[in-house]
Amino acid sequence: MTETLHEQISALVDDELAEAEQALLIKRLEGDVTLRDSLLRYQLISDSLQNHLPRKIDPDFNVGVQLALQDEPDVHARRPVRLARLFKPVAGIAIAASVAVVAVLSLQSVRQQAPATAAIASAPVTDEFARTDGAPLLANTPANLSADAQSLDVYLVNHNEYAVNRGMQGMLPYVRFVGHDMHVDGKE
Amino acid sequence: MRWLLTALLAVSGQVSSQDNAHRWLNEMSSALQSLNYDGTFVYLHDGKLETMRIVHQTGEHGEMERLVSLTGSPREVLRDDRIVTCIMADSKSVTVGQRRPRQPFPVVPKDLDSLSRYYQLQELGEDRMAGYVSRIISITPRDRFRYGYRFWIDTGNYMLLKSDLIDADGEAIEQVMFTHLSVTNSIPVTALQPSLTGDGYSWTRQGVDSHHPAARPGSPDWVVKRLPVGFELTDFQRKPMRKDGASVEHMVFSDGLATMSVYVEKLGPDDKVFQGLSNMGAMNAYGAVVDDHQVTVIGEVPPATVQMVASSVGAHESGHD
Numbered sequence: 001m002t003e004t005l006h007e008q009i010s011a012l013v014d015d016e017l018a019e020a021e022q023a024l025l026i027k028r029l030e031g032d033v034t035l036r037d038s039l040l041r042y043q044l045i046s047d048s049l050q051n052h053l054p055r056k057i058d059p060d061f062n063v064g065v066q067l068a069l070q071d072e073p074d075v076h077a078r079r080p081v082r083l084a085r086l087f088k089p090v091a092g093i094a095i096a097a098s099v100a101v102v103a104v105l106s107l108q109s110v111r112q113q114a115p116a117t118a119a120i121a122s123a124p125v126t127d128e129f130a131r132t133d134g135a136p137l138l139a140n141t142p143a144n145l146s147a148d149a150q151s152l153d154v155y156l157v158n159h160n161e162y163a164v165n166r167g168m169q170g171m172l173p174y175v176r177f178v179g180h181d182m183h184v185d186g187k188e
Numbered sequence: 189m190r191w192l193l194t195a196l197l198a199v200s201g202q203v204s205s206q207d208n209a210h211r212w213l214n215e216m217s218s219a220l221q222s223l224n225y226d227g228t229f230v231y232l233h234d235g236k237l238e239t240m241r242i243v244h245q246t247g248e249h250g251e252m253e254r255l256v257s258l259t260g261s262p263r264e265v266l267r268d269d270r271i272v273t274c275i276m277a278d279s280k281s282v283t284v285g286q287r288r289p290r291q292p293f294p295v296v297p298k299d300l301d302s303l304s305r306y307y308q309l310q311e312l313g314e315d316r317m318a319g320y321v322s323r324i325i326s327i328t329p330r331d332r333f334r335y336g337y338r339f340w341i342d343t344g345n346y347m348l349l350k351s352d353l354i355d356a357d358g359e360a361i362e363q364v365m366f367t368h369l370s371v372t373n374s375i376p377v378t379a380l381q382p383s384l385t386g387d388g389y390s391w392t393r394q395g396v397d398s399h400h401p402a403a404r405p406g407s408p409d410w411v412v413k414r415l416p417v418g419f420e421l422t423d424f425q426r427k428p429m430r431k432d433g434a435s436v437e438h439m440v441f442s443d444g445l446a447t448m449s450v451y452v453e454k455l456g457p458d459d460k461v462f463q464g465l466s467n468m469g470a471m472n473a474y475g476a477v478v479d480d481h482q483v484t485v486i487g488e489v490p491p492a493t494v495q496m497v498a499s500s501v502g503a504h505e506s507g508h509d
Contacts, residue, residue: 041239041260152473153392155486156473158438159487174272174274175231175255176471178256
């Protein structure tokens with residue numbers, strides 16, 4: 001995605017994008033999943049920075065929004081959604097509206113990641129090292145590095161415990177883990 | 189005489205600032221581990237922003253912490269006094285590791301004289317952050333082999349409100365900033381429950397550590413020949429971390445703030461090797477192959493440092509298997 005697109009999305013979230021550009025960007029958003037994901041992130045970050053995030057977002061909220069939208073197909077067919085107006089609603093409904101936008105646009109990805117039944121807390125933890133052959137934690141890992149990427153996962157978790165206990169980083173080692181994937185530039 | 193007095197006052201001021209900075213860091217470390225809090229923060233790295241939530245509780249059963257991504261791919265890390273669990277929805281994987289026993293408070297090295305040889309500690313004044321008045325403390329490395337830090341610490345309860353990780357040029361390469369923080373007497377149990385589950389995921393468990401009889405530390409078969417000044421061996425383990433059950437040598441080096449791990453494992457005939465540089469934010473890793481062994485160095489130090497260390501690993505004179 002180009003820098004211009006980033007700027008346009010940012011401006012859209014801030015309701016500072018010109019009318020003409022809004023129409024073009026919304027057109028692009030309709031057909032570009034990556035762009036929609038970026039919009040979601042910008043919106044959530046904006047909400048977070050402005051303390052507009054609720055303490056807890058109901059994971060089923062998006063389902064309710066989808067059902068509500070299904071009941072009103074004609075509205076969407078005739079009139080494009082004005083995202084920019086949704087982003088800056090009047091005080092009092094700001095949180096609900098922004099969550100609704102997030103929920104609608106993220107419906108697909110959330111559904112794909114729907115939680116299964118077994119709770120993580122009940123998973124057995126043994127004293128023996130038992131390594132599985134599943135996919136590595138690191139996404140976008142070159143195929144020739146898949147095996148060592150798994151080793152890196154194990155090493156990262158192991159190293160983090162030393163880094164957390166010693167030094168000034170506090171929670172940072174795990175923030176990195178949650179925050180993004182490792183970029184592997186290695187070669188075979 | 190006036191110049192002497194001025195010089196003495198200047199030195200005295202520096203020492204006082206350093207002592208104060210050290211005191212603030214101690215308080216911050218204690219607050220991070222002892223307070224109950226629920227906060228939302230943004231994590232800025234490589235020009236990207238991620239939003240996360242952290243929930244932390246210290247009670248009669250010890251510490252419990254939950255870190256969860258609010259943007260991007262769902263990921264969670266859960267920690268208590270026994271285990272740390274990393275759940276990654278994107279790769280459908282769960283990694284469970286045993287926690288190491290906590291160092292007693294404070295986490296900040298007590299030996300200020302030793303620390304000040306490699307870092308300069310300073311107070312940089314006050315600022316408002318997340319709606320609270322904060323004191324800014326800076327840790328600047330004295331060479332290019334390590335990173336620096338800037339912390340914004342709440343003047344009321346010493347909680348960390350913002351942290352920057354700084355490279356040798358003074359540029360922030362990672363930033364963590366709370367946008368909302370609630371410090372309370374107790375945390376609801378539900379706030380510490382994971383929202384992701386591990387059903388259908390691949391699981392990796394690490395259970396063996398220093399106190400386990402299977403860990404046979406002995407002395408390292410491998411030696412690191414080049415380390416930045418100030419880094420010393422602080423831990424050594426030999427652990428069955430490979431999936432075939434074979435042992436991996438793990439050496440930990442620290443200068444008091446930064447930590448580096450060196451892992452050495454014998455390569456099997458079907459193993460793929462990892463050579464070159466990788467990174468996860470400011471955490472860098474470098475892989476090298478030495479005498480049919482995979483050497484992996486990981487640490488919160490600049491890329492050149494992990495590369496230098498990895499390239500200097502060799503067999504100890506007493507030999508290796």
